[in-house]
Amino acid sequence: MxxxxxxxxxxxxxxxxxxxxxxxxxxxxxxxxxxxxxxxxxxxxxxxxxxxxxxxxxxxxxxxxxxxxxxxxxxxxxxxxxxxxxxxPLAASAEALAATDYGVQITMDQATVTALASGNYSLYGFKAVQTTVGGGMPLVWFKSTSYGLTTDVNWQIQFEAYTSQSQIIPGGQITGLNSYPATLGQQLVVDSPQGTGTIQQGTPGNIAVMNQTSNPFTCGISEVVNGTAEPLCAFPLYGNGLDAMVPIEKVMLTFATKQVNTGTVIERAYSQSILVDLTSATQRAVSFDINKGWSWGGYGWGQAIPANQNVVPILIEDGASYRSGARTLLG
Structure with a gap:
């Protein structure tokens, strides 16, 4: 029912x-x-x-x-x-994580597709998380030039927890990942100076990274999109520290001429973007026009993000606000 x-x-x-x-x-x-x-x-x-x-x-x-x-x-x-x-709707956002496949379908007319292609535009995607950890930044989750009149962006609820020795710098890229498949309720326990470790049982409802060394690292969550696990966020992980994160089904999409790779730290929107909330549905449909921008019928699950807007508080949600009500998301 x-x-x-x-x-x-x-x-x-x-x-x-x-x-x-x-x-x-x-x-x-x-x-x-x-x-x-x-x-x-x-x-x-x-x-x-x-x-x-x-x-x-x-x-x-x-x-x-x-x-x-x-x-x-x-x-x-x-x-x-x-x-x-x-x-x-509090429980809905948490329970939606039990689904396995999500997607956003983008429709465009021929003039828009031609203009995007001739202008060397790429489609960029970003994914949101909730956490009480400070200092985190969103990353370019995926990049694609394979778009057309109808473009499907699909992802699966398959996560990985990672560590890296890259610095979290706006415009910098997080590379050299030590990445391990993980599900909600598990944690990556780091036990070497290189940032490697093992997946163990953690706190229900989140994915965590526990540092058992005195070395600082960068850590975060990766998620499978279009068949490949890509990092979507980055947080400072201090010596003997613990970072807990909850991936949520909100994605930001944007077409931009800026040429950056997946894993790049983003602070501001490259161009006009759309935030799509899929915490209550596994599929959404939006459209894009090269002059008019994004449209989605005005429904509450969509939000226009102006170019150059600070997207950190949009994609890195404060998990403390979710501690009351039906479910405690972060331990």
Whole structure:
């Protein structure tokens, strides 16, 4: 069983309109029986929010598209599987980590694709984490020039914990990784001057790096994107210190002419970017225009990031704010 949260930023919403949205979404799929409004019970939480409880057979992106088609614009949909409504949305962001495959589909017109290619633009991706550790910086997670009218960015919930002797300098690159496959609840225990170690049991809910030497290192998390594990953040790891991090499903995408490699430390957005929140859905769809920038239907899961904005607090979230409520993310 799942709970779907239908919310509007502007305008009103009621159970009747939600039923219409479900029916409309079923018309755009080969399995309309999966979108039967009779399979759900409804609760009008407010004039802008309605919950529907029932089987988790409906896709969030199809429901949001159907709402737009019916004129119920700025309607966002969140689905939480097996969780009570009073735990939303805090629990949703943590439980979403149990999913295995995520993706963002980018659509562009021919003029935009031609302009990007002729202008030597690359598509850059960045991933967010939560932590209480200070001094951390986001890294270029992936870089690609393989884009077209429809471009799919896909990643899997496969993590690694790493150490490096590179310095965390804006514009610098983190190289020479000692990287080990790790899952939530595990920690990399460093026991050599080179930064190597072993994966051991840690604290549930996070990935940690414990330094049992007196040597300082840089450490962080890598995640598989398009088939390759790439580092997405970097933190100072002091002698005999412990850094704990929680990867979250928020990605920032940007097209830019700046030529840097994966693992490069970023402090400010290279160009206008979009932050996409996938903590409540495994797939999102956005579009990009070379002149108009990013668009996503105005839903609450998207956020425009201006060029040159400081992205450190956006991609390195303060985990202390998540210590209350349904779940303690950091030990």
């Amino acid at each position: 799942a709970t779907y949260y239908f919310e509007r930023d502007t305008g009103t919403l009621n159970a009747g309109r939600v039923r219409e949205i479900i029916v409309q979404a079923g018309k755009d799929t080969g399995s309309p029986s999966d979108y039967n409004p009779e399979n759900y019970s409804y609760s009008e939480e407010s004039s802008k929010k309605v919950t529907a409880k029932g089987p988790e057979t409906m896709k969030v992106n199809k429901l949001e598209k159907a709402a737009t088609e019916l004129g119920f614009k700025t309607t966002s949909v969140t689905v939480v599987e097996g969780l009570d409504a009073d735990r939303h």
